[in-house]
Amino acid sequence: MEKTNHVVHDHYDAEGSKIGMWFFIFTELLLFGVLFVIYSVYRYMNSDAFHLAALELDTFIGAVNTIILLVSSMTIAMSTTALQKGNKPFTLLLSGITLLLGIVFLVNKYFEWGAKFDHGIYPGSAHLTETFSQGEILFFGLYFIMTGLHALHIIIGLVLISVTMWKINSGKVHAERAALLENSGLYWHLVDIIWIFLFPLFYLIT
Amino acid sequence: MNSTSIENVANYLKYKGKYKGLLGWIFSTDHKRIGLLYLYSMATMFSVGVLLGLAMKLELLAPGKTIMDAQSYNATFTVHGVIMIFMVVVPGLPAVFGNFLLPIMIGAKDVAFPKLNLLSWWLYVAGVFLVLAALLFGPGTPDTGWTFYAPYSFKTGTNMLPAVFGAFVLGFSSILTGLNFLVTIHRLRCPGLKWSKLPLFVWTLYGTAWIQLLATPVVGITLVLIALERLFGVGIFDPAMGGDPILYQHLFWIYSHPAVYIMILPAMGAISEIIPTFSQKHIFGYKALIASTMAIAFVGYLVWGHHMFTAGMSGTAQYYFSLLTFIVAIPSAIKVFNWISTMYKGSINLQTPFYWAASFIFVFLIGGLSGLVLGALAANIYVHDTAFVVAHFHYIVFGGTGFAFFAAIHYWFPKIFGRMYDKAWANTGWIVFFIGFLTLYSPMFYLGMMGMPRRYYDYLQEFHGGNILSTIGSWVLVTGFIIIIVNLVRSARIGPKAEMNPWNGKTLEWTVPSPPPLENFDEIPELGENDGPYNY
Amino acid sequence: MSNEKHHIVPYRVYVFVLLGLIALTLLSIEITHIDLGSLTVAGAMVFAAVKSYLVLTWFMHLKYDKPYIVTMVIFVFAVFAVTIVVTFLDYLYR
Amino acid sequence: MYSSEITQASNFVKGVDTVFLITLGVSFFFLIALTVVMLIFIYKYNRKRNPKPTQIEGSTSLEIVWTVIPFLLTMLMFYYGWVGYKPMRKAPSDAMEVTVYGRMWNFSFEYENGKRTDTLYLPKDKAVKLNLVAMDVLHSLYIPAFRVKQDMVPGLENNFMWFEPQRVGEYELFCAEYCGLQHSYMYTSVKVMEDSAFQSWMVDTTQVVAENIDSPTATGRRIMQNIGCFACHTTDGSKLVGPSFKGIWGEEVTVTTGGKERQVTVDEEYIRRSIYDPNADVVDGFNKGLMLSYEGQLSEEDIENIIEYLKTLH
Numbered sequence A: 001m002e003k004t005n006h007v008v009h010d011h012y013d014a015e016g017s018k019i020g021m022w023f024f025i026f027t028e029l030l031l032f033g034v035l036f037v038i039y040s041v042y043r044y045m046n047s048d049a050f051h052l053a054a055l056e057l058d059t060f061i062g063a064v065n066t067i068i069l070l071v072s073s074m075t076i077a078m079s080t081t082a083l084q085k086g087n088k089p090f091t092l093l094l095s096g097i098t099l100l101l102g103i104v105f106l107v108n109k110y111f112e113w114g115a116k117f118d119h120g121i122y123p124g125s126a127h128l129t130e131t132f133s134q135g136e137i138l139f140f141g142l143y144f145i146m147t148g149l150h151a152l153h154i155i156i157g158l159v160l161i162s163v164t165m166w167k168i169n170s171g172k173v174h175a176e177r178a179a180l181l182e183n184s185g186l187y188w189h190l191v192d193i194i195w196i197f198l199f200p201l202f203y204l205i206t
Numbered sequence B: 001m002n003s004t005s006i007e008n009v010a011n012y013l014k015y016k017g018k019y020k021g022l023l024g025w026i027f028s029t030d031h032k033r034i035g036l037l038y039l040y041s042m043a044t045m046f047s048v049g050v051l052l053g054l055a056m057k058l059e060l061l062a063p064g065k066t067i068m069d070a071q072s073y074n075a076t077f078t079v080h081g082v083i084m085i086f087m088v089v090v091p092g093l094p095a096v097f098g099n100f101l102l103p104i105m106i107g108a109k110d111v112a113f114p115k116l117n118l119l120s121w122w123l124y125v126a127g128v129f130l131v132l133a134a135l136l137f138g139p140g141t142p143d144t145g146w147t148f149y150a151p152y153s154f155k156t157g158t159n160m161l162p163a164v165f166g167a168f169v170l171g172f173s174s175i176l177t178g179l180n181f182l183v184t185i186h187r188l189r190c191p192g193l194k195w196s197k198l199p200l201f202v203w204t205l206y207g208t209a210w211i212q213l214l215a216t217p218v219v220g221i222t223l224v225l226i227a228l229e230r231l232f233g234v235g236i237f238d239p240a241m242g243g244d245p246i247l248y249q250h251l252f253w254i255y256s257h258p259a260v261y262i263m264i265l266p267a268m269g270a271i272s273e274i275i276p277t278f279s280q281k282h283i284f285g286y287k288a289l290i291a292s293t294m295a296i297a298f299v300g301y302l303v304w305g306h307h308m309f310t311a312g313m314s315g316t317a318q319y320y321f322s323l324l325t326f327i328v329a330i331p332s333a334i335k336v337f338n339w340i341s342t343m344y345k346g347s348i349n350l351q352t353p354f355y356w357a358a359s360f361i362f363v364f365l366i367g368g369l370s371g372l373v374l375g376a377l378a379a380n381i382y383v384h385d386t387a388f389v390v391a392h393f394h395y396i397v398f399g400g401t402g403f404a405f406f407a408a409i410h411y412w413f414p415k416i417f418g419r420m421y422d423k424a425w426a427n428t429g430w431i432v433f434f435i436g437f438l439t440l441y442s443p444m445f446y447l448g449m450m451g452m453p454r455r456y457y458d459y460l461q462e463f464h465g466g467n468i469l470s471t472i473g474s475w476v477l478v479t480g481f482i483i484i485i486v487n488l489v490r491s492a493r494i495g496p497k498a499e500m501n502p503w504n505g506k507t508l509e510w511t512v513p514s515p516p517p518l519e520n521f522d523e524i525p526e527l528g529e530n531d532g533p534y535n536y
Numbered sequence C: 001m002s003n004e005k006h007h008i009v010p011y012r013v014y015v016f017v018l019l020g021l022i023a024l025t026l027l028s029i030e031i032t033h034i035d036l037g038s039l040t041v042a043g044a045m046v047f048a049a050v051k052s053y054l055v056l057t058w059f060m061h062l063k064y065d066k067p068y069i070v071t072m073v074i075f076v077f078a079v080f081a082v083t084i085v086v087t088f089l090d091y092l093y094r
Numbered sequence D: 001m002y003s004s005e006i007t008q009a010s011n012f013v014k015g016v017d018t019v020f021l022i023t024l025g026v027s028f029f030f031l032i033a034l035t036v037v038m039l040i041f042i043y044k045y046n047r048k049r050n051p052k053p054t055q056i057e058g059s060t061s062l063e064i065v066w067t068v069i070p071f072l073l074t075m076l077m078f079y080y081g082w083v084g085y086k087p088m089r090k091a092p093s094d095a096m097e098v099t100v101y102g103r104m105w106n107f108s109f110e111y112e113n114g115k116r117t118d119t120l121y122l123p124k125d126k127a128v129k130l131n132l133v134a135m136d137v138l139h140s141l142y143i144p145a146f147r148v149k150q151d152m153v154p155g156l157e158n159n160f161m162w163f164e165p166q167r168v169g170e171y172e173l174f175c176a177e178y179c180g181l182q183h184s185y186m187y188t189s190v191k192v193m194e195d196s197a198f199q200s201w202m203v204d205t206t207q208v209v210a211e212n213i214d215s216p217t218a219t220g221r222r223i224m225q226n227i228g229c230f231a232c233h234t235t236d237g238s239k240l241v242g243p244s245f246k247g248i249w250g251e252e253v254t255v256t257t258g259g260k261e262r263q264v265t266v267d268e269e270y271i272r273r274s275i276y277d278p279n280a281d282v283v284d285g286f287n288k289g290l291m292l293s294y295e296g297q298l299s300e301e302d303i304e305n306i307i308e309y310l311k312t313l314h
């Protein structure tokens, strides 16, 4: 920008930006980590209620979403390979698939949440606070917060991937400068890992 | 750079970029300008905090109402705490001196991500404004204390949302600064500058950055939960819905205890630079100082429960937390011993920065040792949440970080502004400040031992004496503060020009002109076998 | 710095990893139908841990990264684990 | 704290003061020793006296010495800290039990025989166990003279503290956890009496009964005093947290019910609702959620007495 003193400031440091991304991922891990701490504490304190409440969630939708995310993780990982091999259209195709799968995931989530809302299960709802036990209220509170925050991360990931695709398309990201794609990939895998834990905690362990 | 004379080099204060004037600063990605932006914005917030502190002392001058009512008092210590912790001492030395010096000290032209660095400052400002919005608009200033303990924090009728959200944004800014520093230290060290040759200030920034990275998100999400609780009544910390208020305290302190080491580590780093320079001597126990920095950073992560000894934790947890609290004190002790040993057989140049550093050691000792009293279970039960704790943390936060900050500003002032301050006034300011400090906070130890609880708007007659003394101390302190600030501000504009290396320091920042040119180095320096930050 | 060689991972490696992940997912769903009592949580967590190990090493390329990055990742997970354990020192013994 | 008056006020004083003295002793030793050494160095190795520094990079043996010695000392402090604290966690099974209710912003104490007070009366030389119940937010029961403090956490089971008063007298009792507006006024006192005096105080319900017979008004007042209504309400027309009770009977007030404003006249029905379900009708100009329901705390009879009392406040 204002670096007019003719110093070329464009040092490209792939490893630097990679570890930068990793540091960011560490932060994110701890962010979700806290919610996992809360979850485990309350599960420990109300194990029966958590058991009951988990029955309300649909394992099938959860499993489908898991697989969607896993596949999308693979495609974004592959797109790096494609980029390194210099195959631009295939790179775009693969990251496009990731994008699409991410959106499908969100749509699924939307219907899942919608169904819960229709049953009157949402934070602070009268139905929830009056008819459910304390442990169940906590379970659903955590369910909405954790999957909500995860969904927010999916959205951020989607934006990141879109930007990357834009830059691949315009040639700013290419085999020699693949850091942006790799970093979006890393971020997307983080989102995947978090879901890998969310899925059993909310849908499986009943 | 096309000129060799220091006068004509476009130094970082003068160069013209795309924007002019103020815009040239607030859109600059130059790490030095960003450092100064932090300095100015922090100094502003700091002054607000100081005024609030004075107001509290005035209120406590006598029992009953003095200048404000209970609601205002509660709001005052909350805002005072939030400003001082989240806006002043947590960003503190890393954001100002870290930004300014880290790249120069490791022989780099800038930090790894200059734009991210600017973004951090913007986020900082945004956070500040959010918190201020909580004061000015809405149903009343937050009154929960800086700890935001549940369930009061979602029961109070005051304007919590912007305050909590502001603290969250400030946390985010802190994370990004930490991330930036980590990558910078990993990737941008100049050739020959091995890890084992890094200046200790850089090492402390490294340790601090890790804590920022791993602890800050914890408080971030916890505060978001408080906000969600207020908005939707999720129930996470609400005992009426099965939530556990003690869990909130765990999460809050998982961040806020490491945060106290975020505050003190860079301060210790600055002291580790100043003492060798003014003793003209190699630092004593370089490796031990690095090891203790890392030990503080790591063990400091695991002792949070000592803030909760009376909260209703299990006995096992109390046992464990008390034990580790004592363990984490040891690396601090090692540091003190090494600093004092560095003076041994040195050639001590008694200058203002050294006075500050030596008095830092003294007040840090008092603060730290009173921390040991608090760490002992039985003693803690007695003085927890009393004025004793208030004395402890002012001694160590303000005495530690604050004194180190002043030491640092007097040490690096000639480098930063290219001018020298008036030394006689600087020394006068220091002594007045030091006396005021002792008068202000020492009585609080006594009050705490007599059993006066903290966050008390009003108190019983028996606590009167100590409070009067303390209030008088606050006026002396502020007199000292004004002398110092006026001297520095004046000198930054009209002081005599400073040399490149007025103190004969050995770290890399003393090899570039004062003030440094835009990209610090014409050529990236290279360190030989025998060069090092402390090789006098 | 910018010339560091990148290891190019063949596509099929990713496919294998994905198949492994999906298999593990299905397996973990199956296993919850068996009542393991208190071990259910532990079991599910073991599956999740193995799955994230796969994602970390292959998808996130840790296998090909420099050792110090791997060390840092392990360190962060360790810090998190210790945090949980320490928190539970309170809840387990209340 | 070491004034002889309060030193033996409870069985915990000794343990706490011991660890205090040990840590303070070690602290003062290091503080003075290190400061003196530092001053000597500054004097002796001043540039004027010692213009040429001698380079020393460190010493492993010294590092070990000053790691090990502080380590041992801290372990000593830790040990005494734990030893002094440990007995506080386990109340003797024959302890006399008192239930303490903490609410914004007063304490009330309920004895085994149902007697309720706003001051804590205790017999000397007898273990007491205080069962702590927080009604709204966190509070903390702190008796400096006894060296005890325990947070009162809403919803926490088995929230208690115990001690044995060992000296007759009156001591301060503070709320030590910040709990909002009047936190600093949330204090009362502990009165320790000889056992015999305590026993007769305890069974002495005559006074209450007598008042009950002649005047429900006085009883109402006493109930309100003990349960702490006056922390938020005055009888002189000034406004605290809640509206003043002055002239409340028969008054027209504007309240918000379920989001809608309406006018009501204060009658028995309204007062009862205000006490059992305070958030149903929120008085204009005051905040919802501050006053909590007293259902289960105040009986129908208590409420009637309160109403009688409120009627008298013109």
Ligand code: HEA
Pocket (backbone or CB within 6 Å): B147, B260, B261, B263, B264, B306, B307, B308, B325, B326, B328, B329, B330, B332, B333, B336, B337, B364, B365, B367, B368, B369, B371, B372, B374, B375, B376, B380, B383, B384, B385, B389, B392, B393, B396, B397, B400, B401, D026, D030, D034, D069, D070, D071, D073, D074
């Ligand atoms: C910069 C910030 C900072 C630092 C560095 C510290 C350092 C320490 N703190 Fe402090 N602390 C705070 C800031 C800080 N603290 C704040 C802000 C609070 C209050 C929060 C609130 O409630 O609002 C607090 C509260 C607090 C409590 C809770 C009090 C309570 O509410 O009940 C405790 C309890 O253990 C404690 C202990 C310690 C200890 C043991 C250290 C140790 O790290 C100190 C180590 C240093 C030394 C020991 C001195 C050097 C030693 C020697 C020279 C040799 C001799 C030594 C030995 C023999 C070991 N602190």
Ligand code: HEA
Pocket (backbone or CB within 6 Å): B039, B042, B043, B046, B049, B050, B051, B052, B053, B054, B056, B057, B060, B077, B078, B080, B081, B082, B084, B085, B088, B089, B092, B144, B145, B146, B147, B390, B394, B397, B398, B401, B402, B403, B405, B406, B454, B455, B456, B457, B474, B477, B478, B481
């Ligand atoms: C950095 C932290 C910091 C600093 C500097 C101060 C400064 C002051 N504080 Fe403190 N204070 C806190 C952090 C701090 N405070 C916290 C966290 C709480 C707890 C809040 C709560 O309970 O929630 C608290 C609470 C607190 C109370 C207790 C409230 C109560 O419990 O009832 C009181 C009472 O008088 C008080 C007084 C003062 C006074 C008079 C000053 C000052 O006015 C003294 C004047 C200071 C100076 C003249 C200069 C100091 C210089 C520096 C620190 C470095 C400069 C740095 C830059 C310019 C960037 N403060």
Ligand code: CUA
Pocket (backbone or CB within 6 Å): D102, D103, D104, D105, D138, D139, D140, D175, D176, D177, D178, D179, D180, D183, D184, D186
């Ligand atoms: Cu109750 Cu403070």
Ligand SMILES: [Cu+2]
Pocket (backbone or CB within 6 Å): B256, B257, B260, B303, B304, B306, B307
């Ligand atoms: Cu702490």
